[in-house]
Amino acid sequence: MKRSLLFAMLALLGALTLHLVVAGAQEITPESVFFGEHEVFAPLTLPIDIDPARYSNPFDPADIELRAIFNAPGGDQRVIPGFWMQPHEDVCPPPCTAEDLRPVGPPMWQVRFAPDAVGTWTYALQVLDDGQVVQAESGQIDVIPSGRPGFIDVSPNQRYFQYDNGRSYFPIGHNLKWSWEGAGGLHAYREWLQALAAAGGNYARLYIDVPWFIGLEWQGEAGDYRESQAEAARMDAILEAAAEHGIALQVVLLWHQAAGTYTDPPLVIPDNLLSPAANIDWSDHAYSVLNGGPLSGPGAFFYSERVRELFQRRLRYIVARWGYSPQIFAWEIVDEIDSTANYAPELMDSWVQSMAEYLREIDQDRHLITSGSRAFSPSAAANPLLDFTQARFYQQLPLEAAVDQVAGVLDPLRRSAQVNPSPSLLTGFSLNPWYAPTAADPDGIHLQTTLWAAALSGSAGSGMSEWGDTYIVPQGLQRHYTALAAFSAGIDWANLNLQPAEAGLYTTNANLYDALRFDGFNRRLFEPSAERATQLIAQDGVRPGVEQVSAYLYGTLYNSQRRQPQRYRVTAPRDTYFEVGISTVSERAMARLFVQVDGQRSAEMIVRPGGGDVALRVPLLAGEHDILLDNTGDDWLEIDYVEVEHLVMPVRVLTLRDSEAGVAAAWLLHRDYTWGNVNAGIVPTPLTFRYRLDRMPSGRYTVEIWQPLTGEVIGEALHRVGADGVLRVELPPLADQLALRIMRMAEVPALPAATSEPVSPTATAQPVIIPVAPPPATMSPTPTPPPTRTSTLTLEPLGLPLRTNTPRPTRPAIAN
Known part of the structure; x- marks a missing residue:
């Protein structure tokens, strides 16, 4: 929703709503308000005035609490927390290098919600002081259809994602963890989202726990977010921009350095690389005893009951202020649990599980929940309360020799799939974990191959580069997303039963095997x-x-x-x-x-x-x-x-197959086409093979042959599969990559068995x-x-x- 429309709605609601404040009252008769028509999945904001004399800390629900009870047309009930905010506006006159956010107007209380069903909704706003309802309002909303796709959930096949309207959501994008003043701040972040969408991307991963961009508890007193309202206003603006450009955000709630000690990287970082000053750790955080908090050391973060209470308070505020938004793809509880101080898997797995339970309760199951670790952890991946698992792969250049990028990507994805049948995403990869690999691979060859390897591995989306802001954007590498976005758009990920399958490549030259x-x-x-x-x-x-x-x-x-x-x-x-x-x-x-x-x-x-x-x-x-x-x-x-x-074979093949529907997708990579060889000027020798895929239902098929580097469809033909269930496709000479999109056509009479290839x-x-x-x-x-x-x-x-x-x-x- 545009900011001007949002404030107009707030003013209209403020004029229509009657507030009842009864000190010490046990029974409150709410005033009823008819809200009018509202589109399904569109953001809805309900303001309410609460006397500041009632509370000292508006963020502590034990001090003061605002909640809304929404009753859906089908009878379901949603209890949504409300929140206090100080509006901000950007007063920097253009052209600006970064935003200048300043408070505007008085603080206000709000409830934000996006109704997810068409029909008549009713709601009740309740203000609780010392556990007693002291103020109440009620109303009615007529929710009408819209073209909005809704929230994102795990699809019925339990392997991919889909919107509420049934449309598949196949994430393609990268990490945009933060911006900072030197990079252009909020203005730059908006431009990054726009460029990502223009290239066909639909996903970004954002941290809201860093002191230089968005973070609620890096200044001021622990559990009191009044001094962080400018940071919160940035998140408001980012969600508006994400909605405008169709980007879904994976939101990281806890940065591992808030519960750990910073250590210098094991090598010298090139001094010409832009980045914020990330040498921050628990000692700078509001929870640290050095800043008046309860922690005497980072190792107690996951043991302390006081920290648990404070962190849950922060989660409640985050959900109250931003949980309304369908642009939030998932809450990520912690980015790298194994990089925190005194990592103890059993204890920290339990902590993540308890936070997931609390988050699901207050969020009313509107968003997916996940958690991350730097190295693969079977126990963390097996957490039944997480909706999807994450994989990461970081090479160690220049400290260690490069390894096979595709094999390195596939390994953690496959291990995740072995311990948890839920979807899995590669949410971080790089040629090294310390800085952008611009010098090593300026054209993003490893990026492009990782995108397709992850997508055709059985993962629920593409791979997400670690360096969206400092590598992909400056090098213009978003161009690699366009081909995969076009290819994946023709596949009904959410409703097919696509499973990894092994395909064969045949040639008469046995010496190639x-x-x-x-x-x-x-x-x-x-x-x-x-x-x-x-x-x-x-x-x-x-x-x-x-x-x-x-x-x-x-x-x-x-x-x-x-x-x-x-x-x-x-x-x-x-x-x-x-x-x-x-x-x-x-x-x-x-x-x-x-x-x-x-x-x-x-x-x-x-x-x-x-x-x-x-x-x-x-x-x-x-x-x-x-x-x-x-x-x-x-x-x-x-x-x-x-x-x-x-x-x-000298060509790697990744294939996904639905043997019942007769649908398949494949990606073929010449093993000599690597980022190292390309950058060294080594040109692979073209090879010609026949692609063979077994266990396909008989019938007629359309087979599209794509060039993944350009997104061009370089061939399309009709093929027949007989009673033997074997699909055979003659491929053009392959010197880099090919992709196949295979679809069975309408039923036809039984066909004779296809002939076998000469052997x-x-x-x-x-x-x-x-x-x-x-x-x-x-x-x-x-x-x-x-x-x-x-x-x-x-x-x-x-x-x-x-x-x-x-x-x-x-x-x-x-x-x-």
């Missing part, structure tokens, strides 16, 4: 294995990871209570093999390795007691497969490694036993040494569908 081998199992005999889960064998490793998976497969006679088969899923881009190495077998009895592929017995191998140093290799056709490893022998065997040949002959693709001692393995995709050819026994396939062989039952071979 590498094997993937992993061996990092838990090798403690008789120790329980992790909960049974299907391990996804992907190009970048195995997920969720085998570190807690026992290397031992127990048999059916001895230790049978520990028996737990292993399950894997792999998408082979071409015909290949799946190999299991066995290092040792129990001295007491034989073991029998049993391999099942797609529910069919594929191969098995008997290993005598005390045997080992053998491997069983099972052929796999191109496509997606479920594999089960079991031991149907008498006692245990120890898995040495698992390997899949021809799996790792090399497979007449000899049969399970084999290989008596070798495999080399040490790593998770890195490296070429696999050829197996030793001595004493190799060839097995007849057991139920595995090969192209040129007819499977028939055989007795299992025995390996010494």
Whole structure:
């Protein structure tokens, strides 16, 4: 709402409203006011006069309390706190480098609210003094439809976000944590929001607990915000600007340095970088005993009952003044809980949970709630009271060598998804956590790849750069948002069941592929294995990871209570093999390795007691497969490694798939297209592949091929998927990136099965036993040494569908 309209409404309401003040009264008969028509989700402000003689601290609800009770047309009731404010206005005549906010008019009391349903609402304003209602007003509002989308909530699929009107909200943006006088203050922040929206962005992350921009308790007495009303006025103005430009704000309520001690960064910060003086910590805060507060040290922040009371008072004021706004996407309780003093996960997880409970109560469940940590914390991510989890990824340049940016981004997102099914967002990333990476990557190559990697990983939005104000804006890097915004606009994130899937890329040149081998199992005999889960064998490793998976497969006679088969899923881009190495077998009895592929017995191998140093290799056709490893022998065997040949491609592929709706989205990145190579002038060699995606419903599809660097649709074609459920798309030469947007068309009569791509002959693709001692393995995709050819026994396939062989039952071979 424009400021002029807001003040006009306040004046109108002040003229219409009759206030009843009855000292010591037990029963108050409120005056009824008809407010008139009001648009759904539009801000509504109800002023009320309260005698200043009734209170000494207007922010302490134990001293004086204003609340509003709103009754929705459907019968739901919302209890919303009111607040005291001192209006401010900007008196700086243009052109101004920064705002000059000065008090204007007398202080006032208000209730702010945005009705979220069409129909007739009633409300009652109550003023409580010493727990007694001493003043009351009531009224009625006729709420009419509007084009406003409403508040943002988690979507029905529990993986993404949506507005109240059902429209998907897919966050794209960056951190705009604060502004400061040297950067242009509030004026600059408004310009940043405008530029973000113009590029297609719709998200920003804002701190309201810093002393140089917005912070309620960095000056004055703890729990008294009269000296911070200019800062609060900045937040009012930012919400108005965010509404004007369609930006949703993730609002950080507690900055970690307010509960910690500042330490200098471990390197010299370039002196030509603009930033506020951030060497502030708890000793500068109103809670510090140095400033008359209750804390003698930062470590007591999360223990002190007095601080808990003060912080909840601050939350109440924040919700009362700004909780009306649908532009607030989420409340973030604390930015980096693990960066506070004396971090104790169990205690601080409990503190976050209690603050989330209180916040949800006073906010009446209008906004999402989250909390952050610098490093991934399984216990923090698993907090059931948080609506979504956050991931962060910071490289350590120049102190440490650069690592794979995309792999680093995907890791915390995937770990969050493993412990909490709620949506997850990458809300902070950078090439280093100390200053903007302008010199290292002036064109924002790592920014652009991170945007798309996060978006196509199964995260609920793009990645959010740490340096919106000092890197993205000065370098004009918002241009990278436009392509992703256009691409994502055509996807119904909120209502589809998009899940990460592995797609294959086929080419006739087998030399372009590498094997993937992993061996990092838990090798403690008789120790329980992790909960049974299907391990996804992907190009970048195995997920969720085998570190807690026992290397031992127990048999059916001895230790049978520990028996737990292993399950894997792999998408082979071409015909290949799946190999299991066995290092040792129990001295007491034989073991029998049993391999099942797609529910069919594929191969098995008997290993005598005390045997080992053998491997069983099972052929796999191109496509997606479920594999089960079991031991149907008498006692245990120890898995040495698992390997899949021809799996790792020179192009990284991230795919999201809804197998029921027939919708998919994919992003392909040439592994040589990195920010380091681009800045060094290295041009990747173009590659040509055929994209293959399994488990799609039969029918006709439209496939759009996008260029993510420009947002251009460079190709569009109709494709058919037959009864085999395989979609195949010929791709143009790839030297940097491509993206695919795949949509199934209306139902058509059954189509013949699509033909398979040409492959090399497979007449000899049969399970084999290989008596070798495999080399040490790593998770890195490296070429696999050829197996030793001595004493190799060839097995007849057991139920595995090969192209040129007819499977028939055989007795299992025995390996010494």
